[in-house]
Amino acid sequence: MNTKAIYAACLFAALNICTLSARAEADVSARTYSYGTHLDIKKVVSLTQDTTNACGIVDAQLTYLDSQNKTQVLDYRKIADCNEDN
Incomplete structure (x- = not known):
């Protein structure tokens, strides 16, 4: 068997695995x-919050892995990360 064909088959298999996990x-x-x-x-995989310039309460999202390595997403409200010169 041709080595290029083997490399192509391995690459194709790896891309399929990545696509399935992303899906x-x-x-x-x-x-x-x-x-x-x-x-x-x-x-914790990521923490995000609304991109508003206002200080106060904003919507935020936590993406994390649980004890069974399943991805979970949690919406919550928090006080914005803002810098005020007072």
């Missing part, structure tokens, strides 16, 4: 935090 993460639906919600956080 699985895209199917995760966010849940909204409420007081008392049990959080099973093993590793």
